[in-house]
Amino acid sequence: MSITVQDLHFSYGTRPILTGIDLTVEPGESVALVGVNGCGKSTLLRLIAGLLEPSSGRILLDGAELASLSRRQVAQRLAVLHQSLPPVPGLTVRRLVRQGRYPHRGPLGLLRESDSVDEALELAGVAHLADRVLDTLSGGERQRVRLALAVAQDTRILLLDEPTAHLDIRHQLQVLDLVRTLRAARGLTVVTVLHELDHAARFAERIVALHGGRVRADGRPADVITPDLLAEVFGVAGRVVIDELHGTPRCLLDAAL
Numbered sequence: 001m002s003i004t005v006q007d008l009h010f011s012y013g014t015r016p017i018l019t020g021i022d023l024t025v026e027p028g029e030s031v032a033l034v035g036v037n038g039c040g041k042s043t044l045l046r047l048i049a050g051l052l053e054p055s056s057g058r059i060l061l062d063g064a065e066l067a068s069l070s071r072r073q074v075a076q077r078l079a080v081l082h083q084s085l086p087p088v089p090g091l092t093v094r095r096l097v098r099q100g101r102y103p104h105r106g107p108l109g110l111l112r113e114s115d116s117v118d119e120a121l122e123l124a125g126v127a128h129l130a131d132r133v134l135d136t137l138s139g140g141e142r143q144r145v146r147l148a149l150a151v152a153q154d155t156r157i158l159l160l161d162e163p164t165a166h167l168d169i170r171h172q173l174q175v176l177d178l179v180r181t182l183r184a185a186r187g188l189t190v191v192t193v194l195h196e197l198d199h200a201a202r203f204a205e206r207i208v209a210l211h212g213g214r215v216r217a218d219g220r221p222a223d224v225i226t227p228d229l230l231a232e233v234f235g236v237a238g239r240v241v242i243d244e245l246h247g248t249p250r251c252l253l254d255a256a257l
């Protein structure tokens with residue numbers, strides 16, 4: 001399922017955040033969104049998810065205007081891994097992940113959820129936490145539960161906002177690998193906000209760098225991740241080398257400019 005963003009503008013109040021974003025993500029493509037804190041990455045993800053309304057411009061999912069789709073229709077097409085979970089006291093992991101199945105509820109309100117919920121819990125590596133209450137989990141455990149919730153929704157588009165936040169290095173790699181495997185198996189279109197440029201370069205086919213409310217660079221990791229980009233977008237002096245094992249760029253960061 002494709003995502004098309006056309007001349008998108010968005011402001012919080014009078015403060016412009018995004019000013020003329022054009023972006024097409026092809027079906028089955030994996031795109032990493034990068035940029036400095038506060039540049040509007042999460043805002044763009046929330047706009048694509050229909051959680052915010054653009055000031056102007058259009059967003060299309062497989063050619064259908066996002067604005068013309070109901071919340072349920074949107075939820076059948078895309079799942080979002082947010083940066084936080086709903087603060088519902090006493091909510092268990094399994095009950096939360098079951099909520100991911102609601103867009104697929106039948107006309108009689110019947111849910112065929114148990115297989116998908118178990119599969120999602122298993123895939124995200126949190127099956128052993130199924131009966132735990134959310135607020136007793138560690139940051140990393142909660143992060144993987146958020147992934148299970150998004151996976152359970154079983155959509156063709158996955159929008160992931162910092163899926164590796166709070167995770168130790170092994171779980172970072174596991175989660176990114178899992179997303180890559182799911183994408184290949186289910187033909188998912190994936191847009192991921194990532195701070196770690198080496199991860200973006202290795203796990204996404206394409207990197208889009210936001211800067212000053214616009215797309216500053218968009219292309220294959222080796223074309224986007226350059227010393228110029230590190231300096232201009234991130235304010236960092238650095239070198240870029242190619243990791244021979246994976247054939248992807250890696251950043252050696254020398255100093256803040």
Ligand SMILES: Nc1ncnc2c1ncn2[C@@H]1O[C@H](COP(=O)(O)OP(=O)(O)OP(=O)(O)O)[C@@H](O)[C@H]1O
Nearest residue numbers: 012013017035036037038039040041042043044193
């Ligand atoms: N609800 C809001 N009301 C007003 N301003 C907001 C709101 N949400 C975000 N902002 C501001 O909009 C800007 C973009 O925020 P956004 O969360 O999209 O950035 P980001 O690139 O995802 O940042 P980070 O890397 O720090 O997560 C920031 O300056 C932020 O303070």
